[in-house]
Each structure stands twice: as C-alpha cells, then as structure tokens.
Amino acid sequence: MNDSNLLEEIERYLNGEMTPQEHKQFELLRKGDTAINNKIAEHEEFAKVLKQYGDRLALETRLNAIHDEIDVHTLAEELIVHPSRIVSLWRNHHSKISVAASIAIFAILSTLFITGNLSNQESKYIQLRREVGILKQKTETLNKKAAQGTIRPVISATDRFRGTGFAITTNGLIATNYHVVNGADSIYVQNAAGKSFKAKVLYTEPQNDIAILKIVDTSFRSLGTIPYTIKKAESDLAESVYTYGYPQDAPHFDEGKVTSAVGLNGDSLDYQISIAINPGNSGSPLMDNRGNVVGIIQGKQTQLEGVHFAVKASYLLSAIHNIPSDSLTGKINLNTKNTLAGLTRVQQVKKLNNYVFIVKVYQ
Amino acid sequence: MYKEVKGSIPTDSEVILGILNNSESVLKRLYVAYFPMVLQLIINNNGTPDDAKDIYQEAIIILYNKVKAGDFELSSKLKTFLYSVCRRLWLKRLSQMARYGGDIRDFHEYSPVDDEVEKQNDMDIQFNKMGVALQQLGEPCKTIMEDFYINNRSMQEICERFGYTNADNAKTQKYKCLQRLKKLFFQQK
Numbered sequence: 001m002n003d004s005n006l007l008e009e010i011e012r013y014l015n016g017e018m019t020p021q022e023h024k025q026f027e028l029l030r031k032g033d034t035a036i037n038n039k040i041a042e043h044e045e046f047a048k049v050l051k052q053y054g055d056r057l058a059l060e061t062r063l064n065a066i067h068d069e070i071d072v073h074t075l076a077e078e079l080i081v082h083p084s085r086i087v088s089l090w091r092n093h094h095s096k097i098s099v100a101a102s103i104a105i106f107a108i109l110s111t112l113f114i115t116g117n118l119s120n121q122e123s124k125y126i127q128l129r130r131e132v133g134i135l136k137q138k139t140e141t142l143n144k145k146a147a148q149g150t151i152r153p154v155i156s157a158t159d160r161f162r163g164t165g166f167a168i169t170t171n172g173l174i175a176t177n178y179h180v181v182n183g184a185d186s187i188y189v190q191n192a193a194g195k196s197f198k199a200k201v202l203y204t205e206p207q208n209d210i211a212i213l214k215i216v217d218t219s220f221r222s223l224g225t226i227p228y229t230i231k232k233a234e235s236d237l238a239e240s241v242y243t244y245g246y247p248q249d250a251p252h253f254d255e256g257k258v259t260s261a262v263g264l265n266g267d268s269l270d271y272q273i274s275i276a277i278n279p280g281n282s283g284s285p286l287m288d289n290r291g292n293v294v295g296i297i298q299g300k301q302t303q304l305e306g307v308h309f310a311v312k313a314s315y316l317l318s319a320i321h322n323i324p325s326d327s328l329t330g331k332i333n334l335n336t337k338n339t340l341a342g343l344t345r346v347q348q349v350k351k352l353n354n355y356v357f358i359v360k361v362y363q
Numbered sequence: 364m365y366k367e368v369k370g371s372i373p374t375d376s377e378v379i380l381g382i383l384n385n386s387e388s389v390l391k392r393l394y395v396a397y398f399p400m401v402l403q404l405i406i407n408n409n410g411t412p413d414d415a416k417d418i419y420q421e422a423i424i425i426l427y428n429k430v431k432a433g434d435f436e437l438s439s440k441l442k443t444f445l446y447s448v449c450r451r452l453w454l455k456r457l458s459q460m461a462r463y464g465g466d467i468r469d470f471h472e473y474s475p476v477d478d479e480v481e482k483q484n485d486m487d488i489q490f491n492k493m494g495v496a497l498q499q500l501g502e503p504c505k506t507i508m509e510d511f512y513i514n515n516r517s518m519q520e521i522c523e524r525f526g527y528t529n530a531d532n533a534k535t536q537k538y539k540c541l542q543r544l545k546k547l548f549f550q551q552k
Contacts, residue, residue: 063423
C-alpha cells in the first residue's frame, strides 16, 4: 500500500466511510502497527487544526459583518468617561505629552525665527542697494569737498552705495528707491556711456520707498524723448515682466513673471515678482512686455528664495504728482507715447540703455 | 460614573443553544449586546475602538469554541465571562505594548479566566501558523486543501472543479499538497 492510498484509507476510516468489515480490518492493522497508528493520530490532529482554521476564519468573517453594522463611533462617544480620561491620559502619558509640547513650542519658535516673524518687518527685506566698499577717512574728506563743489569729482570706486535709477522726464528727473539715496551726502548718476552727472534728491516718499532725483550737473544735456510710459493700471498675475539695471558695473537684464499682486504680509504697495535680483538692482524699472514701466525693483525677502518685490508704478505716478511745485522749475511733462510697444525685447532693452542710470551714493 | 448598557440581551442559555445550532441571529444579538461593555472597558483604559473590536472578537471566539467543544459551564454569568476574558486579554495586550500604567479602570465584576486565555493563546499560534502555511502553499493546492478539509467537498467535486480527468491523479495531487502543507506547517517555529 503506498502512502497516497494509505492516506485515503485513513481518511475513510476517520470519516466513518468504511464498511463494518473494512473498519474491523483497519482497527486490527492499526493495533498491530505502531507506525500506522501514529500516522493516523497525526493526521487526525492535523485535519482538526485545518478544520478549526477554516471555521475560525468563517466565524471572524461573520463577526466582522456584524461589527460593521454597529455605529462604534457614536457608542464610543457615549461610553468614554470624559473628565477622568483626560486625567488618565495625563497620568499615563505625561512624559510623552511634555516632550511633544516642548517639541511643538520649539518648532513654532524656530518657524517664526526662520520666517523672520520674530524680528521686525524691515529685516525681512534685503534692500538692494549695493555697498561698494569701505570708505577711508581720506577719500571721504575728498568727496565731501567734492560734494561742496570745491573740487571737480573724479568718479572712482569710492562711492559707498549703488543702486539704479531711470529717467522719467527728458530734463533729467530720475526715479529710484528712497532706501538707495537715504542718508546720502552726495549723489551721482552714471549713464551707460560711463559719464557721471551730479544729482540731488528732489522729492522722497519714504513710506513708499520712492525717491525722485534731479540731475543738476552743468554738463547735462537734455535726454532724448523717453521711450516708455509709466503704466497706472495694475499688472495682472503671471504677466511677463523684465528689468534692466546695474547690480554690477555693466547693465543687467533679467525677466520673470508677476507672481503676486501683494507684497510682504499682503502689503498692496508691492508686486511680488519672480525675477532674480541682486544688490544694486534697487531702483531698476520693472517693465512689461509692451515696454511700460509697471514698477520699481525694491527688495527681496531674506529667508525665502525667489520672493522679490517691486513698488507698483501707480505709487511712482502719485509721487511724481506730489512733488511740490516750488521745487520744480517748470511743469513735469511725463511721456505719454510709448515707442517701445512694437519692438522686440532686444530692441526695447537697447533703447532703455540710454535712460537707465547707475545711482552712486556718497556718505 | 458610567452608563449601564442597554439593548435586547439574549439569555445565557439562548446563546449557548444558538451557538450550538449555528444561529446567525443569536450570534448577532450576543455580539451587539455585549460589545458596548467591552468598548467601554477598552477605550477608558488607553485603548482605541479598533482595539476593542480585536479583543471582543477574540473573546467571542473563545466562548464559541468553548461552547462547541461542550465544556462551557454556566458557572458564572455569560456577561461576566466575556468581561473577564476581555479584561484579561487587554491587560496582556497592554503589558505587551508597555502601555500598562499599573491599574485598570473596571466597570463590571470579573472572575479569573487565565486558563481559557492561555488555551486560546495556543490556538492562536496554531491558527496563525496554518494561515502562513496555506499562504506559502500557493494555488491550486491551497484551494484543494480548503475544499476538502474545511468545506468538506468530496473528491468527486474537486475533480470536476479542477478538471482532473482521472480520479487517481486528483488523489495523488491532494496527497502531495497535504504533505507540503504539513511540512510548511511544522517547520514554523
């Protein structure tokens, strides 16, 4: 008898499927052979375990089906012992809760610290005028004299800060940021050709970070017709914009999009823009596709990459209108005809070249 | 301090008869009747509703097996039995999870049930081993084993189901499967 057949016999025997005669024979075989007897016992046990496994699985399925009909959530709400639950929660978990609380406090503080909310608002900006070098006492004296007009200045790398400015009228009014010229003893603007002109601050609006300079140098001749206009309407989100300024000695072009109509903490003074700007870019014009000035590059947030700000052009327009008439020699004639509109970006930038200046500040 | 649990509670002898007769409705009434009691115990002792479900079902299975095996004596109330088993199981689980704070908030009286719980523990181990072994066995052996030994299908049915033309082939196949299953079962630690 092979093993497969023996198994069949055992199963028939265990299931009571044998005829009385077969049964009797099998009993005899079992008694006479311990090996077979063990096999029977082992198989019986194993079949039982297998059967139990199946039964339990079926029972669990039935129980789960019943369980799914119970609204456990509501029941749990009813049955929980509320006040003592908090007590027992505290009793059993106070160490964990304390650790969690300290981590939470630490996380909040560090988040505040990183985002700069702990310090005051100004510190969130890097205002992008460029510190050029450390003045030596000697040069400072020299430049003070120059500022007083006693010596013709030799413009060199002795200026303290740099920014950018752009012409708004043909007779030499230049717009820039207030923070570029703040605290200046004297100011020079340098055109693309490298020629410098003495300028003075004509009007400022510190709250909007706008300053209007006027070129007062005797060697200054009138600029050609300003090719761009200042756009009063607010730019839309995602509008393409570009800037042209002097973060270094050579002019620098970069482009991006208007990413938000509000600046830091929702300040409606500013746009947020996605142009990478650098120290020295402050005061650069922010231009739209059609060559309208839509803003003045102002600063960036210190802790977040790619968050840059530009003052909206409407504030510049209102600043221009606010210039007291007694500080002006005549009426301001803003250009109303945009000659950049039909040009390609490359041609626009070429034209801009003559109207964007390095603003050099001496202290 | 706590709300007494309400509902249509089957009598203890009803439950025992119902289990013996495989009555679905009695099982359901039993389950629904005492679940709130266990839920109350577990969620007020650092447990979740899911923990309560696990523990309660385990206790029901213990009761079920005990009744089926014919060795359930109504020495104490069924309610006390279920509560005691759940309490014991939960204490065990708590100490395994190192969440046991040293005391447990009780809602009902209880009796010692350590033997039942230990016995169930052995059965759990066998149950899990069988589950793993069947999983490792793969098809078609798994289905053949389940059909024959659990669902009590005849070899004739199995032959037809798996398309064996020859009854001997099916028998040989079944034999091989069983040998492999035993091997897989017993080689687990």
